[in-house]
Amino acid sequence: MTGFLRPESLPLDQQLRARARQVLPGGVYGHMKADHTLPPSWPQFWERSHGPYGWDVDGNRYIDLMCAWGPMVLGYQDPVVEAAAAEQAARGDTISGPSARMVEFAELLTSVIPFADWAMFGKNGNDATSTAIRVARSATGRAKFLKATPAYHGANDWFTPNTTGVPAGERANIGYFAYNDIASLEASVAQHDGEIAAIILTPFQHDALVPQQLVDPAFARRARELATAQGAALIIDEVRSGLRLDLRGAWESIGVRPDMTAYSKAIANGHPIAAVVGSDSLREGASKIFVTGSFWYSAVPMAAGIATVKRAAELDLPAVLKASGERFKQGIEAQGAAAGLPVAITGPVQMPHLSFADDPEMKKVFAFTDAAVRRGVLLHPWHNMFLAAAHTDEVVDEALARIEGAFEELAGLGL
Numbered sequence: 001m002t003g004f005l006r007p008e009s010l011p012l013d014q015q016l017r018a019r020a021r022q023v024l025p026g027g028v029y030g031h032m033k034a035d036h037t038l039p040p041s042w043p044q045f046w047e048r049s050h051g052p053y054g055w056d057v058d059g060n061r062y063i064d065l066m067c068a069w070g071p072m073v074l075g076y077q078d079p080v081v082e083a084a085a086a087e088q089a090a091r092g093d094t095i096s097g098p099s100a101r102m103v104e105f106a107e108l109l110t111s112v113i114p115f116a117d118w119a120m121f122g123k124n125g126n127d128a129t130s131t132a133i134r135v136a137r138s139a140t141g142r143a144k145f146l147k148a149t150p151a152y153h154g155a156n157d158w159f160t161p162n163t164t165g166v167p168a169g170e171r172a173n174i175g176y177f178a179y180n181d182i183a184s185l186e187a188s189v190a191q192h193d194g195e196i197a198a199i200i201l202t203p204f205q206h207d208a209l210v211p212q213q214l215v216d217p218a219f220a221r222r223a224r225e226l227a228t229a230q231g232a233a234l235i236i237d238e239v240r241s242g243l244r245l246d247l248r249g250a251w252e253s254i255g256v257r258p259d260m261t262a263y264s265k266a267i268a269n270g271h272p273i274a275a276v277v278g279s280d281s282l283r284e285g286a287s288k289i290f291v292t293g294s295f296w297y298s299a300v301p302m303a304a305g306i307a308t309v310k311r312a313a314e315l316d317l318p319a320v321l322k323a324s325g326e327r328f329k330q331g332i333e334a335q336g337a338a339a340g341l342p343v344a345i346t347g348p349v350q351m352p353h354l355s356f357a358d359d360p361e362m363k364k365v366f367a368f369t370d371a372a373v374r375r376g377v378l379l380h381p382w383h384n385m386f387l388a389a390a391h392t393d394e395v396v397d398e399a400l401a402r403i404e405g406a407f408e409e410l411a412g413l414g415l
């Protein structure tokens, strides 16, 4: 297995990249742009996916630990979810109003998430975080909100890390603090005392490029206290972590409940839908705003979402992902130690992030992930990865067997 190598070049992928540069500005854009920021072996264009696997346009199969950058959580084309989606598609998807699935999905989410009394839907994570901010502003009559730096919450004018094309005024109503730093949060609250509509936080610190930090429960509790004292909404952005950490909400086990949570990515196992759920205290504020979209009421993703959330509850999905994540972490850390290249997996094991010690320019992690991709395992050099139920013990073990060769290759480079 360690000798397995895919062909060095991807001719169809290269052709498509060249064509893309003619008709897509800068080629593919956004987080799925493979040029420059990803190892050279990473395919840009994909042909198909099934279970834990993706196939590039040149026909090579990968064990996919990116899960479409989060949305896939059961397995690609999960039969239960796809049956529910197909059944709804046969009846209708985008119609002249919502289907009963909208009410049913809201009922399901509010029954699974203890603090939630209502839900609103959109398409992408950005819709959910933006809607949550607007609800908080509507409910409080205030403009400001506080966020951690850099903390990604979407690509709109408030949050995008690349401010090209964004007027400075768009950020005028944002206060900043450092994640897990109580003093910094307190200082930001003091600076904007009485003006704060919301504090928005991810359930753990999952910024790109750096090792991940779990939340300090004392920090989470202080954020809750400060939001309550300010009469501001505490928003948890679970766009990336939803269904992977705790179905009831990521901070339920530490006794911290938000006023709103934003979801997207995994909640319909790859079908396009986002949700904001909130407590009764914000119902009136939520009912006054105007948010919408031509495809926000589509019934198929809602049917898929209902099937996904039910399946996640049946499986106790976070526990399943935790077990496979632990297997992956222990395996890869043992391999790294044996190769004299200690690798760290940080963050919750369900969403592992890779880094090497003594790797300030990230040469090791790029070379290693490049070698893993050529061995048919899609690993990421600077973003967290994702486990899915389809990553069974056998699949994780096959990934580890392939990755062993990547460690051998990295050791040979002497970086």
Ligand SMILES: Cc1ncc(COP(=O)(O)O)c(C=O)c1O
Pocket: 123, 124, 125, 126, 127, 129, 152, 153, 154, 155, 202, 237, 238, 239, 240, 264, 265
């Ligand atoms: C924590 C978090 N919030 C919001 C978003 C935005 O989601 P989307 O890209 O679906 O708009 C992302 C996307 O990666 C995210 O990770």
